[in-house]
Amino acid sequence: MIVAEQKPIQEIIEEIRGDHSVLILGCNECVTVCEAGGKKEVAVLASALRMHFMQQGEQKQIEERTLERQCDQEYLEELRDDIDRYDSVLSLACGAGIQFTAEKYHATPVYPGVNTKFIGVTEERGYWTERCQACGQCVLAQTGGICPVSRCAKRLFNGPCGGSTQGKCEINPELDCAWQLIIDRLKSLNQLEAYEVLAPIKDWSTDRDGGPRNVVREDVES
Amino acid sequence: MSVKTPSRLEKVLADGYFAVTTECGPPRGSDLGEITRKAEYVKDHVDAVNVTDNQTSVTRLCSLACCIHLKQMGLEPVLQMVTRDRNRIALQSDILGAAGFDIHNILCLSGDHQSFGDSAQGQNVHDLDSMQLLQTVRRMRDEGTFLGGDTINRPPEMFTGAAANPFADPFEIRVPRLAKKVAAGAEFIQTQCIYNLDKFEEWMKGIRDRGLHEQVAILAGLTPFKSAGMARFMKNKVPGMDVPDDVVKRMADQPKEKQPEEGIKICIESMQRLKEVEGVSGFHIMAIEWEQKVPELVEGAGLHPRPGA
Numbered sequence: 001m002i003v004a005e006q007k008p009i010q011e012i013i014e015e016i017r018g019d020h021s022v023l024i025l026g027c028n029e030c031v032t033v034c035e036a037g038g039k040k041e042v043a044v045l046a047s048a049l050r051m052h053f054m055q056q057g058e059q060k061q062i063e064e065r066t067l068e069r070q071c072d073q074e075y076l077e078e079l080r081d082d083i084d085r086y087d088s089v090l091s092l093a094c095g096a097g098i099q100f101t102a103e104k105y106h107a108t109p110v111y112p113g114v115n116t117k118f119i120g121v122t123e124e125r126g127y128w129t130e131r132c133q134a135c136g137q138c139v140l141a142q143t144g145g146i147c148p149v150s151r152c153a154k155r156l157f158n159g160p161c162g163g164s165t166q167g168k169c170e171i172n173p174e175l176d177c178a179w180q181l182i183i184d185r186l187k188s189l190n191q192l193e194a195y196e197v198l199a200p201i202k203d204w205s206t207d208r209d210g211g212p213r214n215v216v217r218e219d220v221e222s
Numbered sequence: 223m224s225v226k227t228p229s230r231l232e233k234v235l236a237d238g239y240f241a242v243t244t245e246c247g248p249p250r251g252s253d254l255g256e257i258t259r260k261a262e263y264v265k266d267h268v269d270a271v272n273v274t275d276n277q278t279s280v281t282r283l284c285s286l287a288c289c290i291h292l293k294q295m296g297l298e299p300v301l302q303m304v305t306r307d308r309n310r311i312a313l314q315s316d317i318l319g320a321a322g323f324d325i326h327n328i329l330c331l332s333g334d335h336q337s338f339g340d341s342a343q344g345q346n347v348h349d350l351d352s353m354q355l356l357q358t359v360r361r362m363r364d365e366g367t368f369l370g371g372d373t374i375n376r377p378p379e380m381f382t383g384a385a386a387n388p389f390a391d392p393f394e395i396r397v398p399r400l401a402k403k404v405a406a407g408a409e410f411i412q413t414q415c416i417y418n419l420d421k422f423e424e425w426m427k428g429i430r431d432r433g434l435h436e437q438v439a440i441l442a443g444l445t446p447f448k449s450a451g452m453a454r455f456m457k458n459k460v461p462g463m464d465v466p467d468d469v470v471k472r473m474a475d476q477p478k479e480k481q482p483e484e485g486i487k488i489c490i491e492s493m494q495r496l497k498e499v500e501g502v503s504g505f506h507i508m509a510i511e512w513e514q515k516v517p518e519l520v521e522g523a524g525l526h527p528r529p530g531a
């Protein structure tokens with residue numbers, strides 16, 4: 001999933017400062033799972049904001065709504081009849097959802113209520129970690145199923161570097177060294193000989209370096 | 223052994239001598255005089271001088287400019303190049319820049335993470351990694367082509383090296399990792415500073431068991447301790463460094479004013495022991511901001527005068 005984290009409330013207050021009527025818009029997908037922008041977080045943030053502005057003696061209309069997905073035209077359409085009632089939308093979806101909402105409703109400012117962090121997993125409740133940077137050409141088959149792009153601080157394809165210490169990365173003793181994980185995993189797969197195969201120079205044009213990307217699938221196009 | 227480049231370092235090794243290299247860190251400003259001073263200390267005692275490339279991710283005068291300066295002073299530079307700060311266009315371009323000034327040695331590195339230095343908020347590039355940079359240099363030299371395939375007019379002639387850390391983890395892949403660097407094109411290796419000689423010798427045995435010492439010249443890396451404090455710092459704070467307790471103790475047992483002398487002694491004794499290890503082809507002395515001690519170390523290890531000097 002895409003992992004996000006709510007922005008500090010002070011920053012959110014600054015974003016909506018000049019608006020009287022604000023819709024806080026959650027999303028039922030990734031941001032719900034990572035507890036940053038689902039229905040529950042929308043409600044908690046809305047009451048915190050109402051409380052804040054009340055204490056400041058400011059009149060503000062803060063409303064709540066959570067769509068099934070903000071990265072989907074169909075669900076965004078549901079806002080069509082109501083959108084003009086708001087001075088702005090504070091979206092708690094990921095960066096993609098925030099933008100898609102803004103693209104749909106040109107005349108309404110849409111502000112980010114979260115910082116979108118990474119594509120990752122829930123290791124345990126309250127602890128999410130990165131797993132993929134969408135490089136566009138997956139190499140997991142060669143690396144024992146562990147991603148060197150997102151999990152090695154230097155995205156080395158022929159690691160580990162000289163800084164790997166007791167299984168941890170040179171940049172942080174709390175962080176697993178991706179290449180230690182790769183080697184351990186190759187060992188348990190009985191594939192350690194694969195370690196000696198030189199990884200070829202990567203074609204980064206499938207990554208962000210090639211410019212904004214798209215996927216076209218004629219077979220499913222309507 | 224026949225040589226493939228005009229490198230003096232390559233020739234010394236091919237002629238069967240122990241090679242001696244050292245390193246100079248460029249200044250944090252534009253005063254090349256600092257490099258001149260360091261070069262003067264070492265010039266008659268080493269075969270080549272590495273110039274570090276923004277080491278520990280602290281911004282400094284560029285390695286290439288310092289290498290040109292050393293070359294113009296009559297020294298033999300080794301251009302260190304990290305993949306952290308440049309993409310493949312810039313790497314190949316700088317290699318050509320060095321070749322244009324007849325710099326004949328290069329050391330290919332990935333570089334410390336930028337979070338260690340003065341630009342923790344900057345991006346890192348790592349378009350290539352150190353092994354892929356080795357392949358790039360060898361391709362430019364041996365095939366005379368860019369990575370993109372086009373022909374290079376007057377290709378670089380560079381003796382191509384890499385670093386190895388026998389002490390980093392996991393230890394079991396330290397020998398396979400060297401084999402990989404050799405396969406990628408490394409012709410010489412400069413190792414991480416060696417304080418744990420037993421472990422280094424164990425690694426060298428693994429190297430010999432695979433015959434790698436016959437394919438690549440291994441220069442054992444050494445850094446003399448100036449003080450017990452430095453020994454403790456290297457032990458505890460520098461990732462991938464292995465400083466045994468008895469070495470720290472040996473430094474700490476000396477009164478403060480005697481510690482520098484003891485550090486030099488340890489370093490010389492290490493070189494003497496390592497000279498006997500089959501497969502060690504020379505020494506890389508990294509006397510960090512203590513370059514004036516290099517002659518004493520080289521002489522103490524019985525490595526002076528240098529061949530052809």
Ligand code: SF4
Nearest residue numbers: 132133135138139147
């Ligand atoms: S190799 Fe690329 S696509 Fe595969 S997990 Fe890593 S970043 Fe994602």
Ligand code: SF4
Nearest residue numbers: 152161169170177178
């Ligand atoms: S220590 Fe491991 S994860 Fe960290 S940069 Fe080096 S190889 Fe990558």
